[in-house]
Amino acid sequence: MNMRKIGASIRDVAKETGLSIATVSRVMNGNANVNSKTRQQVLDACERLDYLPNSAARALSTSRSKTVAAIIPTIEHSVFAKFISGIEQTLGEHGYSLVMAVSNADEKEELKAARKLLGMGAEAFILSGARHDTALLQSLLRHDVPHVFTSIWDPDNPVATIGYDNAKLAEEAVEYLVSMGHRKISVVHGPLFESDRTAARKEGAEKAANSTTNLQFFETDLSISGGKAALGRLLSTNADCTAVLCFSDVLAMGVYFGLAETGKSIPKDLSVMGFDNLDWAGETVPALTTINLPASGMGRIVAKQIVQCLETGSPLRKQRLSAEIVERASVRQIT
Amino acid sequence: MNMRKIGASIRDVAKETGLSIATVSRVMNGNANVNSKTRQQVLDACERLDYLPNSAARALSTSRSKTVAAIIPTIEHSVFAKFISGIEQTLGEHGYSLVMAVSNADEKEELKAARKLLGMGAEAFILSGARHDTALLQSLLRHDVPHVFTSIWDPDNPVATIGYDNAKLAEEAVEYLVSMGHRKISVVHGPLFESDRTAARKEGAEKAANSTTNLQFFETDLSISGGKAALGRLLSTNADCTAVLCFSDVLAMGVYFGLAETGKSIPKDLSVMGFDNLDWAGETVPALTTINLPASGMGRIVAKQIVQCLETGSPLRKQRLSAEIVERASVRQIT
DNA sequence: TTGAAAGCGCTAACAG
DNA sequence: CTGTTAGCGCTTTCAA
Numbered sequence: 207m208n209m210r211k212i213g214a215s216i217r218d219v220a221k222e223t224g225l226s227i228a229t230v231s232r233v234m235n236g237n238a239n240v241n242s243k244t245r246q247q248v249l250d251a252c253e254r255l256d257y258l259p260n261s262a263a264r265a266l267s268t269s270r271s272k273t274v275a276a277i278i279p280t281i282e283h284s285v286f287a288k289f290i291s292g293i294e295q296t297l298g299e300h301g302y303s304l305v306m307a308v309s310n311a312d313e314k315e316e317l318k319a320a321r322k323l324l325g326m327g328a329e330a331f332i333l334s335g336a337r338h339d340t341a342l343l344q345s346l347l348r349h350d351v352p353h354v355f356t357s358i359w360d361p362d363n364p365v366a367t368i369g370y371d372n373a374k375l376a377e378e379a380v381e382y383l384v385s386m387g388h389r390k391i392s393v394v395h396g397p398l399f400e401s402d403r404t405a406a407r408k409e410g411a412e413k414a415a416n417s418t419t420n421l422q423f424f425e426t427d428l429s430i431s432g433g434k435a436a437l438g439r440l441l442s443t444n445a446d447c448t449a450v451l452c453f454s455d456v457l458a459m460g461v462y463f464g465l466a467e468t469g470k471s472i473p474k475d476l477s478v479m480g481f482d483n484l485d486w487a488g489e490t491v492p493a494l495t496t497i498n499l500p501a502s503g504m505g506r507i508v509a510k511q512i513v514q515c516l517e518t519g520s521p522l523r524k525q526r527l528s529a530e531i532v533e534r535a536s537v538r539q540i541t
Numbered sequence: 542m543n544m545r546k547i548g549a550s551i552r553d554v555a556k557e558t559g560l561s562i563a564t565v566s567r568v569m570n571g572n573a574n575v576n577s578k579t580r581q582q583v584l585d586a587c588e589r590l591d592y593l594p595n596s597a598a599r600a601l602s603t604s605r606s607k608t609v610a611a612i613i614p615t616i617e618h619s620v621f622a623k624f625i626s627g628i629e630q631t632l633g634e635h636g637y638s639l640v641m642a643v644s645n646a647d648e649k650e651e652l653k654a655a656r657k658l659l660g661m662g663a664e665a666f667i668l669s670g671a672r673h674d675t676a677l678l679q680s681l682l683r684h685d686v687p688h689v690f691t692s693i694w695d696p697d698n699p700v701a702t703i704g705y706d707n708a709k710l711a712e713e714a715v716e717y718l719v720s721m722g723h724r725k726i727s728v729v730h731g732p733l734f735e736s737d738r739t740a741a742r743k744e745g746a747e748k749a750a751n752s753t754t755n756l757q758f759f760e761t762d763l764s765i766s767g768g769k770a771a772l773g774r775l776l777s778t779n780a781d782c783t784a785v786l787c788f789s790d791v792l793a794m795g796v797y798f799g800l801a802e803t804g805k806s807i808p809k810d811l812s813v814m815g816f817d818n819l820d821w822a823g824e825t826v827p828a829l830t831t832i833n834l835p836a837s838g839m840g841r842i843v844a845k846q847i848v849q850c851l852e853t854g855s856p857l858r859k860q861r862l863s864a865e866i867v868e869r870a871s872v873r874q875i876t
Numbered sequence: 877t878t879g880a881a882a883g884c885g886c887t888a889a890c891a892g
Numbered sequence: 893c894t895g896t897t898a899g900c901g902c903t904t905t906c907a908a
């Protein structure tokens with residue numbers, strides 16, 4: 207049937223030790239009912255043969271793959287990289303593996319990836335945001351696969367959400383800016399159709415605005431150059447604004463660079479506020495005032511819940527993660 | 542044995558259509574020897590039952606997991622994120638899945654992760670750099686698993702290397718700086734013991750130095766704050782240097798921020814050169830002169846070779862990727 | 877404490 | 893073009 211049949215199998219170990227495969231299996235699974243001498247014998251043989259249990263066979267036999275799936279929009283944004291990192295680590299500590307796919311913020315791609323991962327036997331799914339192809343959700347339900355929506359907080363969603371309240375946070379950001387005396391604010395954000403988190407933030411910001419506060423929104427690519435481009439537009443369209451709120455630190459960085467080119471200074475000429483609190487946010491000049499999102503903490507929390515759910519059958523619980531404004535030097539008080 | 546037995550199996554589809562499981566299997570595998578009417582029948586039934594082939598069973602039966610492993614030091618550095626991204630995409634296009642692990646630049650962690658991935662049936666391994674636990678290499682050999690070392694170019698290595706010549710590139714960088722009139726240069730780099738790529742770059746730089754060129758090295762964390770910290774040190778230790786070469790754009794960014802704080806300007810007071818050419822390198826002020834490493838391209842190339850190797854049995858070939866200096870505005874000509 | 881044997885869901889001869 | 897059947901490597905009763 208096949209050529210690559212190099213590794214030793216459980217039968218080889220059994221043969222090597224003169225024991226039965228059942229005993230070897232018991233040792234490999236830490237079953238207590240094995241004579242400690244026998245156990246050592248088996249372990250030695252495994253070592254000698256460089257035996258690695260075949261997890262496909264194990265998965266087939268137990269219907270447990272010890273694998274959980276995460277689908278993220280992109281890995282090239284450090285907030286997601288950190289998130290994944292947190293998941294991977296925690297899962298690993300509990301004997302699970304992460305299988306990851308990136309959707310490029312496209313529901314169809316996500317569906318396709320999910321089918322693949324489901325087929326691979328992923329026992330649970332970690333999804334970003336609440337917007338997904340219905341076929342995907344349906345499959346998850348029909349196959350009875352536990353799943354969470356992350357990076358968001360929505361107590362009303364029938365699916366457990368684990369994350370921060372994007373709308374509320376954006377609202378607080380605007381309120382903060384207002385409390386600092388800003389009345390005319392530009393808001394720079396990434397593509398709305400790609401991300402319900404962005405959409406939620408926009409809604410939240412709008413909610414905070416009132417008759418005396420003026421908000422103008424600028425949609426752009428979620429990248430440093432996107433931020434820079436947006437700055438160009440807002441400088442001509444909304445020139446008399448006193449602050450710009452960016453829905454990602456990455457965008458804020460673009461605004462910084464754009465401003466540097468025009469020779470304007472932060473926060474004297476314009477206040478800038480970010481969202482994410484990426485590693486470097488405290489290092490920029492001036493240090494960036496932003497909102498601290500617990501990306502890798504969220505990964506760890508999600509992973510922990512999933513492991514628990516898988517091990518004990520306890521249901522996935524929604525969980526609101528706190529995130530607070532980190533006041534640094536990029537927003538000034540206006541009198 | 543088990544409770545979660547929700548999904549339909551191939552037998553359910555066979556029953557549903559009144560055909561045999563062999564026929565269903567043929568359809569699922571795109572075998573040509575199936576009547577198109579029959580095929581459609583099967584496809585419809587699959588749809589109705591939301592049938593997803595169990596890949597553990599398939600893997601067990603064929604000894605092919607259609608899975609390749611990549612182990613990277615960290616995902617929180619965009620050069621690796623892009624690399625992984627390139628791999629994932631290309632692998633996906635060819636029906637393979639990526640299983641990834643992060644080693645945190647620790648050989649023991651890497652070994653552990655590799656064992657896990659090997660057990661999961663990974664058919665090939667993508668490793669970063671050339672430094673690995675011998676037990677890992679041994680296992681790979683004994684299990685006859687194809688593997689490559691990436692991010693490096695070393696024609697003498699018995700294992701295929703696919704990447705750029707780190708030493709040469711660093712050498713060229715120094716030569717470039719020298720050609721711009723710089724004689725006293727500070728070199729900022731990440732932890733040497735964690736990365737043989739960094740070590741290679743250092744060697745290359747040293748090679749370029751001669752009696753009239755003075756190089757001083759500063760090791761620091763591979764992060765923006767690391768770069769900033771290194772700048773502080775070099776400003777006191779090597780104050781009269783005219784250029785600083787950073788072995789990562791991330792470090793260069795730290796140097797930018799540090800310089801901004803001291804009020805010095807780039808490149809008037811100090812020239813700065815990076816390494817990586819991350820997305821934003823062209824956006825900084827001044828735009829960063831750096832070396833363009835084809836991270837995601839490397840991922841695609843590696844993945845393509847691996848797929849080919851797996852499909853046709855052709856051996857993995859070493860491949861040197863070109864990388865060139867991108868001259869922008871952060872290095873000035875000294876007279 | 878150990879062994880024998882029945883599958884897990886699928887593929888791939890082989891036979892028709 | 894379709895069906896029958898023997899495993900793939902492992903876990904898990906059930907017996908001993």
